[in-house]
Amino acid sequence: MPDATIPKPQYYTSPALTLSADPQVLNFTQALLEFHGVDHRTWSYRAAIFLNNPKATEKTAPNLKSHYVGYFQVFAHGGCFGDMGHCEVQAAVRPYDSRRPHPLLPIVKTVDISAGLKKLLPKGGDFTVRVVAQVTNGTEMCDPHDEFLKFNRIRLITRSE
Amino acid sequence: MASPTVRENVATLSVQKLAELRKAIAGMQAISDNRGFNYWAGVHGVPQWKCWHHNVLGNSNQHLTYPLFLPWHRAYLYHFEQYLKDIVPTSALHWWNWETPPSSPSKLPTAYSAATGANGQPNPLLKSHINYPASHLQRDTKRDSGSSPGMSLPTPADVQNLWTLSSFIAFSGQLENLHDDVHGWTGGLHGDMGTIAVAAFDPIFWAHHAMIDRLWFIWQEKFGQGTGIPTHMLDSVLDPFNMKVSDVLHVEALGYTYADSSSQVLI
Numbered sequence: 001m002p003d004a005t006i007p008k009p010q011y012y013t014s015p016a017l018t019l020s021a022d023p024q025v026l027n028f029t030q031a032l033l034e035f036h037g038v039d040h041r042t043w044s045y046r047a048a049i050f051l052n053n054p055k056a057t058e059k060t061a062p063n064l065k066s067h068y069v070g071y072f073q074v075f076a077h078g079g080c081f082g083d084m085g086h087c088e089v090q091a092a093v094r095p096y097d098s099r100r101p102h103p104l105l106p107i108v109k110t111v112d113i114s115a116g117l118k119k120l121l122p123k124g125g126d127f128t129v130r131v132v133a134q135v136t137n138g139t140e141m142c143d144p145h146d147e148f149l150k151f152n153r154i155r156l157i158t159r160s161e
Numbered sequence: 162m163a164s165p166t167v168r169e170n171v172a173t174l175s176v177q178k179l180a181e182l183r184k185a186i187a188g189m190q191a192i193s194d195n196r197g198f199n200y201w202a203g204v205h206g207v208p209q210w211k212c213w214h215h216n217v218l219g220n221s222n223q224h225l226t227y228p229l230f231l232p233w234h235r236a237y238l239y240h241f242e243q244y245l246k247d248i249v250p251t252s253a254l255h256w257w258n259w260e261t262p263p264s265s266p267s268k269l270p271t272a273y274s275a276a277t278g279a280n281g282q283p284n285p286l287l288k289s290h291i292n293y294p295a296s297h298l299q300r301d302t303k304r305d306s307g308s309s310p311g312m313s314l315p316t317p318a319d320v321q322n323l324w325t326l327s328s329f330i331a332f333s334g335q336l337e338n339l340h341d342d343v344h345g346w347t348g349g350l351h352g353d354m355g356t357i358a359v360a361a362f363d364p365i366f367w368a369h370h371a372m373i374d375r376l377w378f379i380w381q382e383k384f385g386q387g388t389g390i391p392t393h394m395l396d397s398v399l400d401p402f403n404m405k406v407s408d409v410l411h412v413e414a415l416g417y418t419y420a421d422s423s424s425q426v427l428i
Contacts (some may be wrong), residue, residue, distance in 0.1 A: 006350060040215065044345060044355045046311050058310065071311075073341040075214060078356030081207045081296040100400060107215035110334060136309035136345040137355025140297070 005142075007043065007135050010149040013054040014129040017156050019117065021124035028158035031117045033070075033129065037106040037152030040076040041087060044137040045148055047072050049111055050130040051120050058134050069116030072109040076148075079141025106152070129154055166242070166417040168375065171255045171272045171368050176279060181252040183278050186364055187285035188248035199292050201241050204401065205361035207296045211401055212237070212357060216334065228333040229397060230340075231377045234370050235409045236402040241367060242417070253417070256375050257368035259314045259343050267314040267346055269306055273365045286364045291353075302363045305349030312346040315339045323376060329389030332380055340373050375419045378412055386410050 019025065033049065050056040053067040062068040080087040089102045121127060133149040169178065189198040205212045213229035238254055245252045261267050268274075273286045288302045319339055326332040348355025353363045360366050395407040412418055 044348075046309070046345065048311070062311070073338065073345055075341040075344050076356055077206070078358035081293075081298070081358060101217060103210050103212075105217040107217055109215075134310045135350070136312055137348045137350060137352065139353075139356050139358050141358070 005144045006138070007144050007146065007148065009058045009132060009134045010147070011057070011133070012129075012131040012149060014131075014154050016126040016128055017154065018126050019121050019124040019156065019158070024160070025158055026122070026124055027160050028114070028118075029161050030112065030159045031114045032157045032159075033111045033113050034155040034157060035072065035109045035111075035131075035151045035153070036155065037150075038074060038109050039148070039150035040074050040107055041104050042076060042079050042138065042142045042146045043135045043148040044076040044078070045074050045133045045135045047074070047109075047131050047133040047149065049113065050132070051113070051116065051127045053130050054128055056130045056132055058132055060132070064116060064119060067116070067120055069113040069120070070111040072111050073136070074107075074109065077104065078137075078139035079143070081141055163416070165413060166246075166253045167420050168253050168371055168417060169255045169420045171257050171270050174255055174272065178253070178255070179272055180279065181249045182245075182255060182272075183285050185245035185249040185252035187282075189244055190285055190289050193292070196244055196247065198289055199362075201244060202289065202291075202361040202366075203293060204237065205366075206356070206358040207291075207298060208293050209401070210357075212361075214337065214357065228330055228391075229394070229399065229406070230337050231333050231373070232394075232397075232406040232409050233399050235374050235377070235412075235415075236399040236404045238367065238370055238374055239404075239409070239415050239417075240402055254367055254371045256371035256419070257365065258372060259369065260317045260320050261314040263313075263316055267307055269304075269347070269365065270368070273368065289362050289364055291359060291362045298359070302353045302359070303351065304347065304354065304363065304365075305351040306347050308349035308351065309345050309355070312342065312349075314346050315342055320376070323380065324383060326380075327384055327389070330391075332377075332389070336373060336376055336380075340369075343369055343372075374412075378419050381410070 048062055048071045049069050050067045051069055056066060060066045087104055089104050131149065193199065203209055213233040242254045257270050275284050276287065278284050290301050291298045323332060323335060326335055344354050344360055347365060353359040354366060390406065397406045399405065409415065
């Protein structure tokens with residue numbers, strides 16, 4: 001696969017999420033950022049996560065100074081090798097259909113941002129999530145124009161033990 | 162009772178064990194039916210797509226976790242190893258310890274990167290031929306290790322962090338993250354290890370997954386073999402194998418174990 005077919009990085013900046021200023025919440029021992037509905041049909045990619053840095057790009061240094069808090073890696077399917085309809089996920093399962101779920105159901109990726117969140121938002125507050133996604137691999141079946149960075153929800157979960 | 166197969170670190174394999182592995186892999190690569198390498202590699206992605214990866218969500222937006230990643234791949238390796246043994250009974254799947262300190266360059270084990278083996282023949286661990294013309298795949302596997310932006314192999318600290326995770330769900334998820342990184346680094350931008358479709362056709366896939374299975378084995382030794390597996394998972398069938406999750410919890414019952422360590426010196 002020549003370099004020309006590798007898609008350029010793709011970006012996303014979220015609306016504001018909130019870390020409560022409640023001292024009990026701020027006392028968390030673990031903070032997880034969950035990305036729901038992540039598409040994994042085509043290109044494999046690495047998604048770098050920045051908080052409150054909507055201008056971050058693939059050239060931004062991945063350190064706390066740039067508000068980098070972690071990454072997730074998508075080990076994706078590499079495109080469709082089947083006939084028409086092979087990679088279409090059925091919206092609903094018929095009664096008595098006990099086959100395993102479609103392997104292309106959207107997935108959940110989780111990033112532990114505990115250390116970064118503690119340092120960047122010690123008093124809580126609103127923050128945006130910037131995702132900088134770079135393709136790490138694909139196959140001859142991947143479309144260079146594909147929108148590979150797709151998900152439908154970001155969720156912050158804090159825990160204290 | 163027969164002694165269990167002992168899987169070892171590929172970096173310190175004896176000349177004989179490496180030769181056995183290469184002979185068995187080459188033998189499977191030469192078989193085009195359902196005992197062969199092409200068939201078994203094709204169970205993972207193209208064309209059968211049977212593997213389990215990732216967590217998915219249900220309609221209620223609750224985690225419908227399907228953490229069959231570890232049990233499914235254990236059954237997969239078990240079956241593959243049996244076919245290796247059909248060719249060379251003393252052969253085994255050995256592990257690639259990909260832990261790499263941040264100060265060291267990431268690299269592939271020599272056993273898998275050398276062009277030839279000790280006998281001067283082409284190294285069957287270097288590549289294989291993908292033969293699924295109906296899926297538009299008829300070519301040799303390739304690697305482009307280290308070329309993907311930002312990718313490196315997991316560090317010893319990343320592995321140490323696994324031993325802090327007493328929950329099977331958390332452990333499985335974090336180990337799968339490291340697994341994804343190794344696939345990404347090894348395949349690189351243009352290699353085959355980086356996508357589910359064709360990863361298993363690269364012979365190093367099996368050494369990578371032996372490492373994943375070994376780390377689960379170590380975790381089980383630490384936290385208990387049945388510990389933490391959600392009860393509802395135990396009867397889950399590991400399609401297409403004749404096994405359930407409960408059948409793969411004890412590696413000794415599957416006839417193998419992992420060496421604690423091994424070393425050798427050339428004299």
